[in-house]
Amino acid sequence: MSDFFSAFADLVAHLADVLQPLFHASATAAAIVLFTMAVRLAVHPLSRAAARGQKARAKLQPQLAELRKKHAKNPERMQKAIMELHRKEQVSPLSGCLPSLLQLPAFFLMYHLFSTAELGGEPNALLGHSLLSAPLDGRWHDALADGGAFGPAGLVYVALFALVAAVATFNYRRTKRQMAADPLPVPGGEEGQSVPGMGAVVKFMPLMSFMTLVTVAVVPLAAALYVVTSTTWSAVERAWLYRDVPGGAGAAVPAM
Template sequence: MSDIFSGFFSGFADLVARLAEVLQPVFHTTATAAAIVLFTMVVRLAVHPLSRAAARGQKERARLAPQVAALRKKHAKNPERMQKAVMELHAKEKVSPLSGCLPSLFQLPAFFLMYHLFSTTELGGEANALLGHSLLAAPLDGRWHDALGDGGVFGPAGLVYLALFALVTAVATFNYRRTKRQMAANPLPAPGGADGQTMPGMGAMTKFMPLMSFMTLFTVAVVPLAAALYVVTSTTWSAVERAVLYRDVPGGAGAVAPAM
């Protein structure tokens, strides 16, 4: 089994290396980093049909919102019956409440593949040649703490990370504002008990959810730079994709979904 995985990783490393060779005349020493960005875009393009399906599902859920609200009011004193009724409504209308998670779930293997590829010194019994590549002054197998130890925040490698952090912050801010608008237009349901009180912790969750976009900053800081490039490219793609797919949904729904 280990030989199968080793051969798989070696084959993927060869794919990245060959793609970098094709891009080398244009991107020169940053060709491998450009290959990672291009690979991420190919993955996102392959997952795009799932994203479109998720958008259609979200629009259908928005259409069913009045009926769901009526069911919640009708079964306010019986949460189990209310949940069953909502699930039956979704099944009847062929709407999956989990469709919005599928694009992110299908990207996880690609992310972990990139993480492993630039965290392993040997592939197939040979030295991992990809570890010698960099994005400007920052090694693709390095992390932010490596950059801090080699020149500091404003050193050559540190500046590369500052640029990535700036891009992530801009995208996260865009997602944050969209999420706030979405939650204002479509508040999270807060079923209560017999006394009509809301569920404990629902208010804290409502305040925390818009901030989830900024968690990408932590990811970029701790994973190898190659994996960080995947995350940054994918997150940026998600922001643009959702802005287009959810443009006619009140409040820009979909911004709450994980943005990998």
């Protein structure tokens, strides 16, 4: 496993060398952004498939509503009927999660690379690189301790937080529209009857977009760059893929 991490570190370092004439001291940060975009491009076919699946599920809403009404007093039978309808129409309720799940290994790989002092028995050379004045292996609390929120390193995080907040606000608004156009089903509830706790879940779900701010604050800057690049890509990608869907369907699935 250590050889794998060392090989990937060499790949990042080589890519940084290629980008050095353009980005100079921030070439490694640029390599991380480029690597993230390559990962997102690789999983884009799955994102397109997920979009097709969600659009197909949207067309099934009248049939699903009828099943929920018909089996309102029998949750187990209702779930079986819904699963049978999904199977018949070849629609997977979990397809929208696959693009995010498949990116987790890349995120944890980046996290490990910039949290480990040695790779393959040798000092980790990636730890000596930075984005402007902020070390790629540093965290926000390090920036606060070294110059404060508006110090040289702190300003890098200010810019990242501003970008994440803008993307999260965009996703929040799209999720609210999507949930208004396609409310979450209420398993086990009768028509017009709410399930305890469901209201809190519905209110909290759009706010999940802002959890990225917490991630950026606590992980190494290199991993934060991966998250920021990936979430920005997701926002643009979903806006494009779901451009013809009323309410902006697809925004309700959190993305990395």
